[in-house]
Amino acid sequence: MATIKDVAARAGVALGTASRVLSGSSQTSADSRARVLAAAAELGYVAHGPARSLRRARTDVLGLLVSDIRNPFFSELAHAAEQEARRHGFTVLLANANEDAEQADAYLRTFAGQRVDGLLFSPQDNISPQLAATLASGMPLVFLNRTVEGVDAPLYGTDNAQGVQQVLSWLERRGHRDVAFIGGPETISTGAERRAAYVAGRAAHGISTDDRLLDAGDFLAGGAAEAMSRVIDRGVPFTAVFGANGQTTLGAVRALRERLGAEQAARIEIVSFDDLDWFEFASPPISAVRNDASAIGRLGVRGLIDLLAGREAVGQRIATTFIDRAVRGTG
Amino acid sequence: MATIKDVAARAGVALGTASRVLSGSSQTSADSRARVLAAAAELGYVAHGPARSLRRARTDVLGLLVSDIRNPFFSELAHAAEQEARRHGFTVLLANANEDAEQADAYLRTFAGQRVDGLLFSPQDNISPQLAATLASGMPLVFLNRTVEGVDAPLYGTDNAQGVQQVLSWLERRGHRDVAFIGGPETISTGAERRAAYVAGRAAHGISTDDRLLDAGDFLAGGAAEAMSRVIDRGVPFTAVFGANGQTTLGAVRALRERLGAEQAARIEIVSFDDLDWFEFASPPISAVRNDASAIGRLGVRGLIDLLAGREAVGQRIATTFIDRAVRGTG
Missing domain, CATH: 3.40.50.2300 (Response regulator)
Structure with missing residues (x-):
């Protein structure tokens, strides 16, 4: 498993610089940020567990970043996720990417700065520097309904x-x-x-x-x-x-x-x-x-809670049902 | 203007107790919390500005607590609020009360614990202990579409x-x-x-x-x-x-x-x-x-930003338009 030293070496920066970038500090140049994040993504660097829990106090708040809050699929999913989270003693803060990868990145940064324990994420696109940084920071994360190629996080989504x-x-x-x-x-x-x-x-x-x-x-x-x-x-x-x-x-x-x-x-x-x-x-x-937006929201929250408890989370494809409303007659 | 001493006196508790309750500390009994919050609400106590900004570092994040995210009115409002906030350099974290006053209170507590600069709130019901605490903490707040009797915060809502x-x-x-x-x-x-x-x-x-x-x-x-x-x-x-x-x-x-x-x-x-x-x-x-959910979201964000900048914010009733889709004929 890659260490922070490997990341620093690959990025060609000092260990302290790599550490500052990966802990989300703003005291770093844009150039070194980009290099460290790319190296972390390439090496699949994951922040060390104990260090992480020292840095972050549990807040019992989960972040949920949806693609488009005006899409009833996602508002239903958000509702179900929040109900399930509350059953387990968590609240959910919601953010809306509006089908815009840049806006998704802005909210990943917001969540990194806020005190959330983990993230439920319905991504827009390919892996972005901010998603790489979020993963590199060790933030527990599950994907909802959509996934990003090359990222190893459980997906709870429609079949x-x-x-x-x-x-x-x-x-x-x-x-x-x-x-x-x-x-x-x-x-x-x-x-x-x-x-x-x-x-x-x-x-x-x-x-x-x-x-x-x-x-x-x-x-x-x-x-x-x-x-x-x-x-x-x-x-x-x-x-x-x-x-x-x-x-x-x-x-x-x-x-x-x-x-x-x-x-x-x-x-x-x-x-x-x-x-x-x-x-x-x-x-x-x-x-x-x-x-089944509700099932996806519910199972995603359970998966994330498993990750938070140090258990394994296995993604799942959720079955669809077909509602036939055709008026009878020759088609 | 009421001071924290007035609140302590009216509640019949020590100054330190009043201070702990009003700063959101959990080191207080339920009884003294209730008495301090009631006294703060009755006296219209507002936390002192400079003390507040010392306590809270600006994060450029706004909280938005809607009544029901599955209601398209609120998802449209949330979308517009977020777009307007982004134009001013803020991001918006969203929470859903699901038309449930208890759940609204849980989210007010969450926002109090998170690093948000101000709150946009579409309330459920009458004034609650948690809303009183939020107001007493000096958190800048505007109401969206719905108001709570007896609370002096600007309302941006439908006529x-x-x-x-x-x-x-x-x-x-x-x-x-x-x-x-x-x-x-x-x-x-x-x-x-x-x-x-x-x-x-x-x-x-x-x-x-x-x-x-x-x-x-x-x-x-x-x-x-x-x-x-x-x-x-x-x-x-x-x-x-x-x-x-x-x-x-x-x-x-x-x-x-x-x-x-x-x-x-x-x-x-x-x-x-x-x-x-x-x-x-x-x-x-x-x-x-x-x-006009979009106008309400947009104007609410501008009002909140005015409050954050120390300017006055004046609520507004937003005009409605009628869409006549009646099929012509005798009614």
Whole structure:
């Protein structure tokens, strides 16, 4: 296991400098910070346990950094995490990255400066200098729903492959061949996994492999509406739309209604990853993969508490259920 | 202005005890805590400025305690507050009271223990011992959307009377006489203000004053569905429903569909305080008071920053707009 001496050597700085950077001190130059953090990340440096607990007094506060608090999936997850934490005597402070990697980094810095015992994190993107620093500081951390390649922390997240399989089976049962897929960013693990499962599985379910029917937004309503519009502009007809998360489906439905009119839009069947409050009221009602945000929040908190107690935490993929709201008839 | 000596005298405790309670020390008995906090609240004791800044180093972190993070009004507000705070160089840590006064108190304690410069707070209920302690500690605080009687802190919130007036005018224009009103808790200022404005204004707009058409839930979907069910059970016919917040409207619509069936439910016009994403997709579409959560979050942060800078902060009622989605025809 790498020591702080190894990190200092690799970064080409004095031991004291490495120590100051890794303890989060601001008395360091930007250059040495960058070098030390990169070295720590490369070597997989983890701060020594006892030193850590000396430095940090327990506060019974957990930090939760979500991707987008306006996404009901994350507000439900946050609610469940907080309820579970309270059952174990912890409170949860929440921060919102708003699907922005820079903002996520700002909040990782905030949490480092605050007195939190551990972090629940739904990341945006690839490993960032601040995430490397957080890991290097020895802060116990679990990932919620999304992971970052190359970081060894337990993930509690949706079984994306299962959820997409349920959608594909439903599309086949409903007789859809021409399906528009509106995905999320490829840089986010959920975006990449859902698209990969869809692209890999569509042919086996009799669904067109015409890639002009694929597009992607930002997992927010605005970007999804633009992606839906681009698919419409390509002129390839489709009878169903699959939105890769709840906000994506919202944006796609808005774009369909704006571009085609409510009546024409109502002839297109919609299916969504994430089940939202209003899907039962849409016309026609929207079928959906229920992505168990509560279970993810709950299990993530239990995992983090295990880490805090020095126990091992094993990540888990949480099963999805499919809510079929199709109006009966020929698809 | 009351001093800490006045507080100790009124509470009948030693000066050191009063000081320990007001600085948040746990080395005090429950009895002396209660007496000191009550005395501090009664005397309007505010901790001395310079002493305060000695005790607390600036962290550029603000705390935001919302009532219910699953309510889109509050997630939108939180998002706007955080964006505004970041423009001024602050980050925001969020906590969720889940419409529970005890949980709100737990989070006030958490924020007191964390390093936050000031608090944005959307309270549940009446003044609590922990809120008294927070105020007594001199923590700069503004209220968002809801206020607590007897506490002198600036409020940035919706103009509830104006919003209800817009609903009453719309109901009259649509020709509704028999209207079910599903409110929120009377102990929450927004619940009380919206009900009072409705009850005071209904007769002038030709709306029935039969109180069997009034009921109230908990501002969450579950409690609202029960309230809607109780109104249905009373057997007084109605042609429209007014839900006093977005989650209330969700619960009311669910109960109408479950109890009356989708077809019969679609004949009842719905109008809501708070405008939600899906109201445009409901059938018939739901008209709503747009409650400007973003403006409230933004102005609240600016007010708090004014307080932090030693400037005065003057609360503000934020205007509502009415979104008329009624399908044209005789009401």
